[in-house]
Amino acid sequence: MKTTATYVCLILSIWCMRLNAQQYQMRNYSVKEGIGQSQVFSLLQDRRGYLWMGTRGGGLTRFDGVEFTHYTTKEGLVNNYIYKIIEDKNGNLWIATSGGISYFNGKSFINFRNTGNLSDVFDICLDSHGTLYAATGTGLFQLHVPKPFVKIASVFEKLAFVSEAVYSVAADRNDKIWFGTAKGVYRLQSGNKKDLFLSGRYINKIYCDHSGKIWVGTYGNGLFYWSNDKFRQFLPGKFPEMKEVYEIYQDKKGEFWFGTLSQGIYRYDTLTKRITNIREKDGLCNNHVRCIISDREGNFWFGTSGGGVCHYFGMPFTHYDRESGLPGNFIYSVFADKKKRIWAGTSNLGIALLDSGKFKTFGAENGFINTKVKSILEDGSGNYYLGTEGDGLYQMKFIRSDSFHIQKIKLLRNAFVRGMCLSQDGSIWVATAGLGLYHLEKGEKDPENLVMSHYTEAEGILSNRLVSVCEDGSGNIWYATESNGVGIFEKGELKHHSTSAVLKNIPLRSLVMDRLGYLWAGTAGEGVYCWKPGEIPQISAFRERNKQLTSQNMYLIAFDTKGNVFLGSESGLDYIELDKNRKWISVKHYGKSEGFLGIETCQNAVAEDVNGNIWFGTVNGLTSCNPAAFTKNPIAPALGLSGIRLFYKNISQTTFHSSISNWGEVKLLDLPHDQNHITFDLRAISFSNPGNVAYQWKLQGFDPQWSPESRQNYVTYSNIPPGDYVFLVKARNSDGVWNQTPLSIPVSIHAPFWQTWWFRTMIITILAFIIWIVFRARFNTLRKKAREAETRLILDKKVSDLEHQALRLQMNPHFIFNALNSIQSQIGEQNEQRARYYLAKFGRLMRQILDNSRKQYISLKEEVETLENYLLVEKFSSGDTFDYEINTDPNMDMDFIKIPPMLLQPFVENSIKHGFKNLQQRRGNILIEFRELEHKLICTISDNGVGREIAQERADSEGESYHESTALKVIRERLMLMDPGNAEPKIDIQDLYSKQGIPCGTKITIEIPIS
Known part of the structure; x- marks a missing residue:
C-alpha cells in the first residue's frame, strides 16, 4: 500500500543553547540537610571514618554518611567560628577558632583562649615531633604537646620575632615551618631566624604536597610553588581569573585541586597537564571554595562559604535539565543517531537535539509538530520517524543542516505510538496502543513511498494494545502486549509463543533483546523476566532474585557493552552484573545519592550511542551514563560502635560509663548479672553509598554462627547467661567488600553470688542438713503416728x-x-x-x-x-x-x-x-x-x-x-x-x-x- 503525504519545507530557524550540563555529579549538604552553618572553612576525615566540618558560626559538625552530630560552645567548644581542624597521632582533634584553640579527645574539650593574645587562630599544624604551631591575628605560637597531653603543663609560647598577623602555617617534610602573612611567605630557621619569600604578596594558603613541595595560594596574585630554592608562579597568564586561591589539595592520584574566592575549583591533572574548572553551573554548591579533601574511598568533599559542602562521587553520570538548555525536564523518548547526536522528546511538546555541545529545539514556534514524541527512529537513508501520543507517525528529512521536511503518514493519523523497530531488511515495525502493529516498507518502484501492512486482532495478533516491538538475531519480530503476553512474527508468519501463557495477565511495559539473544520483559509490578527463544521452552523469571531490586515496577531495560543490564524504575536505576548464562551476579542501585539525579525513569526512554554511552530519559531531565567508568569500591566501611545501651539506656548515662574510652572504643565490657540486656549500636561509614551498608554479627560463646546479612544498624542481646563472650561484627560496602578483620569487643557477665562455687557448696551443705532435719522430723512423725494409731x-x-x-x-x-x-x-x-x-x-x-x-x-x-x-x-x-x-x-x-x-x-x-x-x-x-x-x-x-x-x-x-x-x-x-x-x-x-x-x-x- 502506498502512502501519500504533504511535504512542508521550512527554513530552519531553530533556537540553540550552548551545552551547560552538570559534568560533575554532586550532592550538596547545607543547613537544611543538617550542617550547623552554610560556611564550611575546614574539612577532615579522621581515622575512625567520621567527616568533620568546621563552620563559621555553627561550631563543629560530625557526619557519618547518615546522621549529623553537632558540637558547639554548649558542648564545651571554645568558639563556634572555626577556621581549621587537624588530627594528631593519637586520633584526637585540634580545632582553631576565632576564640582560641580547642582540644577534643572524643569525650570532652580542653580549651586555650586568650593566652598571650591567642584569639583569632586562622590555621594550625603539627610537625613530626608533635609540636603544634598556631597562626593567629597577633603572630605565630607554638605548643610542645606532652605525652600524654595535660592541659596544666601545656602553654602556648609566642614566637617573639613574629609580630604580625599570620594567616597560614605548614610544616614540610624536614620539619621546616612555613607561615604566610600579608607581607609574604616566611620560613623559620634555627636561632629564631626567618627567610622572606614572595614579598608583598598576601598569603592565604600554604600547602606541602606528597613530594614535599611547598605550594602557596595568594590573594590577588594567583598560585605559586617552590622549585629550585625559589617560588615560581603556576601557569602564569593561562588562568588570569584564578587570582584568589584559598585552598590547595593533592589527591591520591597526584592531581591537584585549587579552591578560589569566586571561580570555583580548578583541577590540575599532573600527567596530561590539563586543567578543568568546576563551578556552580557544573553542580558546585558555591563558587567560593574554602577547603577540599578526599575521603578514604576516593570521594571528594568541597567546603564552601555560603553553600555548605559538596560531595563529589566521581560517578559516570552527566545530567541535563532546563538549566542545561533542555526545553522541558520530562523526557518521553531518547534516540542516538548515526551522527552522534542525541534526540529527546520533551514535555515542551517537541524535540531537543543535542549536537556538538548545543541543544537545538524543534517546537511549534519553528514549524515543528506540537505534540508529545514518544518514540524516535532513524532508517537506513537517514530519515527520522517520530511516533507521537495520539497524533500518529511523522517522517522527518533534513535537506541541509538548517532546513528539514516533515510529513505525516496518514494511515497512522491518530495512532498512539509506543515503540518502533528497524529490522534487518530496512523495514520499520510500529507498535501502537489500540491500533495493533504496523509494518512499513519502501516501495520497489518508488522508494520514496511506503508500503504499509497492518496487523490487528482480526489478523491474529494477541492484542491491539501493544507496548513494545523488537527483532531477534534471526530476523524474527517480537511484540509485547499490555496484558496478553508476547507474540512473534517468525518468517513472516504470526505465531503465539509458549511464553504467552506465562506472561498472560501480567502487565508488560517493555520488551528488549540483548546481545546474547535473550529476551527481557519489564513488567508493571512483577519485576523482570528473561528467556532465550528456542533453548528454554519455558520462561525464567528469576523470581528469587527480584527481591534484590529496588522496585518491581520496570519502565525501561538497557544493556552496556559488557552485557550487563540497567533496569529503570520510579526509584532510579538498578545495575545488574550478569554472567554469560544471564545468571545474576550482583545488583547495585543508583539514585540521587549515587549521582543519578533524574531518579524516576520514563517508559522505554533509553538509547545507546556509538561510544557505548547510555542515555536515560527521566522526569527530571536527560542523563548520560558511561558504564566503562563503573568501578567497584575496594574499600570496606570504617567500622565501629556509635553507642552501647543497657536495657535501652545509653551506657554513658550509667555507672558503667568507664567501660567506654574517649572515642567510644571498648577494651572490656564488664557487667554484673542484672545488666545482661545489651544493645550494640553499629556504625559502618561508607560515603560512596551509605544507604547500602550491611552488617553481620555474632556473640561468640552465645551464637553458634554469624547472623544473616542485615542493614539493621543495631543488635540486641537479652538475658545473656553469665560467662565470657566476644561480640564480633563486620560490615560490607555497596559492592560487597567486607572488613577483613571484624570489630571485636570482649564481654564479661559476672555470675550472681548464688551461682558461685562457694555459694553452691554452702547451699548443698544446707540442703543436706535440711534433708536430715526433714528425715528426722518425718521419722518422728511416723513414730508418733504409730503411737497415736496404737x-x-x-x-x-x-x-x-x-x-x-x-x-x-x-x-x-x-x-x-x-x-x-x-x-x-x-x-x-x-x-x-x-x-x-x-x-x-x-x-x-x-x-x-x-x-x-x-x-x-x-x-x-x-x-x-x-x-x-x-x-x-x-x-x-x-x-x-x-x-x-x-x-x-x-x-x-x-x-x-x-x-x-x-x-x-x-x-x-x-x-x-x-x-x-x-x-x-x-x-x-x-x-x-x-x-x-x-x-x-x-x-x-x-x-x-x-x-x-x-x-x-x-x-x-x-x-x-x-x-x-x-x-x-x-x-x-x-x-x-x-x-x-x-x-x-x-x-x-x-x-x-x-x-x-x-x-x-x-x-x-x-x-x-x-x-
Missing part, C-alpha cells in the same frame, strides 16, 4: 466397749419385759388398737436404739425423738403414773448439733424406775431441757421423785440393783473420749428438797461438748 485402736476398742455397755443399759431386759407385758395385757383386754399403737412405738424405739448404736454421733434431734419414744413406752408400761416434758432452745439448730447416742436414757430410766417407785402423794413428772452455752450442750434432767437416798434404801430393802453408778461411769468415760484434752466432764447430780426439807426429786446437769 492409742486410737485402744481408744476405739474402749469406745466400742462403752457403746456396748450403753446399749446393754438401754436394752434393759426388765424394761423390754414390762413393755411387752403391757402390750400383751392390752391384747388380752381386747384393746387391739391400743396394743398396735404401743407395739409400733416399741418397735420404732428398738430400731432407733439399734440404728443409733452403729453411729458414733447422732443429731440432737434424733436423740430427742429416741427419748420421747422411750418415755412414751415407759409411761405406757408403768400404767400412766408419770408425765414428761422435753424443752429445747428454739435458737439451736438441732440437726447441726451432734452428740453420742444412748447417752441420756440411763438417767431417765433411773428417774422412772427408782424415783417414781411407791410415789403416792403426787404424780411423777420428768422435765428434760436442752440449751447451748459457750459451744457446749447443757442438758438438764429433773424429776419429782423420792430422791436418791430413799430410792437407794428401798432398792436395798427389796434386793434390787441400783445401776446409776455403773451408768454414770460409762457416760463419764464416753464424754472424756469426746474431748480427751480437757478436764473430767461435768455431770452434776443434785437432790431436790421441799421447804420442809423433805426430798422431792433429783436434778441432773450434764455438759456435752458439741461435735
Whole structure:
C-alpha cells in the first residue's frame, strides 16, 4: 500500500543553547540537610571514618554518611567560628577558632583562649615531633604537646620575632615551618631566624604536597610553588581569573585541586597537564571554595562559604535539565543517531537535539509538530520517524543542516505510538496502543513511498494494545502486549509463543533483546523476566532474585557493552552484573545519592550511542551514563560502635560509663548479672553509598554462627547467661567488600553470688542438713503416728466397749419385759388398737436404739425423738403414773448439733424406775431441757421423785440393783473420749428438797461438748 503525504519545507530557524550540563555529579549538604552553618572553612576525615566540618558560626559538625552530630560552645567548644581542624597521632582533634584553640579527645574539650593574645587562630599544624604551631591575628605560637597531653603543663609560647598577623602555617617534610602573612611567605630557621619569600604578596594558603613541595595560594596574585630554592608562579597568564586561591589539595592520584574566592575549583591533572574548572553551573554548591579533601574511598568533599559542602562521587553520570538548555525536564523518548547526536522528546511538546555541545529545539514556534514524541527512529537513508501520543507517525528529512521536511503518514493519523523497530531488511515495525502493529516498507518502484501492512486482532495478533516491538538475531519480530503476553512474527508468519501463557495477565511495559539473544520483559509490578527463544521452552523469571531490586515496577531495560543490564524504575536505576548464562551476579542501585539525579525513569526512554554511552530519559531531565567508568569500591566501611545501651539506656548515662574510652572504643565490657540486656549500636561509614551498608554479627560463646546479612544498624542481646563472650561484627560496602578483620569487643557477665562455687557448696551443705532435719522430723512423725494409731485402736476398742455397755443399759431386759407385758395385757383386754399403737412405738424405739448404736454421733434431734419414744413406752408400761416434758432452745439448730447416742436414757430410766417407785402423794413428772452455752450442750434432767437416798434404801430393802453408778461411769468415760484434752466432764447430780426439807426429786446437769 502506498502512502501519500504533504511535504512542508521550512527554513530552519531553530533556537540553540550552548551545552551547560552538570559534568560533575554532586550532592550538596547545607543547613537544611543538617550542617550547623552554610560556611564550611575546614574539612577532615579522621581515622575512625567520621567527616568533620568546621563552620563559621555553627561550631563543629560530625557526619557519618547518615546522621549529623553537632558540637558547639554548649558542648564545651571554645568558639563556634572555626577556621581549621587537624588530627594528631593519637586520633584526637585540634580545632582553631576565632576564640582560641580547642582540644577534643572524643569525650570532652580542653580549651586555650586568650593566652598571650591567642584569639583569632586562622590555621594550625603539627610537625613530626608533635609540636603544634598556631597562626593567629597577633603572630605565630607554638605548643610542645606532652605525652600524654595535660592541659596544666601545656602553654602556648609566642614566637617573639613574629609580630604580625599570620594567616597560614605548614610544616614540610624536614620539619621546616612555613607561615604566610600579608607581607609574604616566611620560613623559620634555627636561632629564631626567618627567610622572606614572595614579598608583598598576601598569603592565604600554604600547602606541602606528597613530594614535599611547598605550594602557596595568594590573594590577588594567583598560585605559586617552590622549585629550585625559589617560588615560581603556576601557569602564569593561562588562568588570569584564578587570582584568589584559598585552598590547595593533592589527591591520591597526584592531581591537584585549587579552591578560589569566586571561580570555583580548578583541577590540575599532573600527567596530561590539563586543567578543568568546576563551578556552580557544573553542580558546585558555591563558587567560593574554602577547603577540599578526599575521603578514604576516593570521594571528594568541597567546603564552601555560603553553600555548605559538596560531595563529589566521581560517578559516570552527566545530567541535563532546563538549566542545561533542555526545553522541558520530562523526557518521553531518547534516540542516538548515526551522527552522534542525541534526540529527546520533551514535555515542551517537541524535540531537543543535542549536537556538538548545543541543544537545538524543534517546537511549534519553528514549524515543528506540537505534540508529545514518544518514540524516535532513524532508517537506513537517514530519515527520522517520530511516533507521537495520539497524533500518529511523522517522517522527518533534513535537506541541509538548517532546513528539514516533515510529513505525516496518514494511515497512522491518530495512532498512539509506543515503540518502533528497524529490522534487518530496512523495514520499520510500529507498535501502537489500540491500533495493533504496523509494518512499513519502501516501495520497489518508488522508494520514496511506503508500503504499509497492518496487523490487528482480526489478523491474529494477541492484542491491539501493544507496548513494545523488537527483532531477534534471526530476523524474527517480537511484540509485547499490555496484558496478553508476547507474540512473534517468525518468517513472516504470526505465531503465539509458549511464553504467552506465562506472561498472560501480567502487565508488560517493555520488551528488549540483548546481545546474547535473550529476551527481557519489564513488567508493571512483577519485576523482570528473561528467556532465550528456542533453548528454554519455558520462561525464567528469576523470581528469587527480584527481591534484590529496588522496585518491581520496570519502565525501561538497557544493556552496556559488557552485557550487563540497567533496569529503570520510579526509584532510579538498578545495575545488574550478569554472567554469560544471564545468571545474576550482583545488583547495585543508583539514585540521587549515587549521582543519578533524574531518579524516576520514563517508559522505554533509553538509547545507546556509538561510544557505548547510555542515555536515560527521566522526569527530571536527560542523563548520560558511561558504564566503562563503573568501578567497584575496594574499600570496606570504617567500622565501629556509635553507642552501647543497657536495657535501652545509653551506657554513658550509667555507672558503667568507664567501660567506654574517649572515642567510644571498648577494651572490656564488664557487667554484673542484672545488666545482661545489651544493645550494640553499629556504625559502618561508607560515603560512596551509605544507604547500602550491611552488617553481620555474632556473640561468640552465645551464637553458634554469624547472623544473616542485615542493614539493621543495631543488635540486641537479652538475658545473656553469665560467662565470657566476644561480640564480633563486620560490615560490607555497596559492592560487597567486607572488613577483613571484624570489630571485636570482649564481654564479661559476672555470675550472681548464688551461682558461685562457694555459694553452691554452702547451699548443698544446707540442703543436706535440711534433708536430715526433714528425715528426722518425718521419722518422728511416723513414730508418733504409730503411737497415736496404737492409742486410737485402744481408744476405739474402749469406745466400742462403752457403746456396748450403753446399749446393754438401754436394752434393759426388765424394761423390754414390762413393755411387752403391757402390750400383751392390752391384747388380752381386747384393746387391739391400743396394743398396735404401743407395739409400733416399741418397735420404732428398738430400731432407733439399734440404728443409733452403729453411729458414733447422732443429731440432737434424733436423740430427742429416741427419748420421747422411750418415755412414751415407759409411761405406757408403768400404767400412766408419770408425765414428761422435753424443752429445747428454739435458737439451736438441732440437726447441726451432734452428740453420742444412748447417752441420756440411763438417767431417765433411773428417774422412772427408782424415783417414781411407791410415789403416792403426787404424780411423777420428768422435765428434760436442752440449751447451748459457750459451744457446749447443757442438758438438764429433773424429776419429782423420792430422791436418791430413799430410792437407794428401798432398792436395798427389796434386793434390787441400783445401776446409776455403773451408768454414770460409762457416760463419764464416753464424754472424756469426746474431748480427751480437757478436764473430767461435768455431770452434776443434785437432790431436790421441799421447804420442809423433805426430798422431792433429783436434778441432773450434764455438759456435752458439741461435735
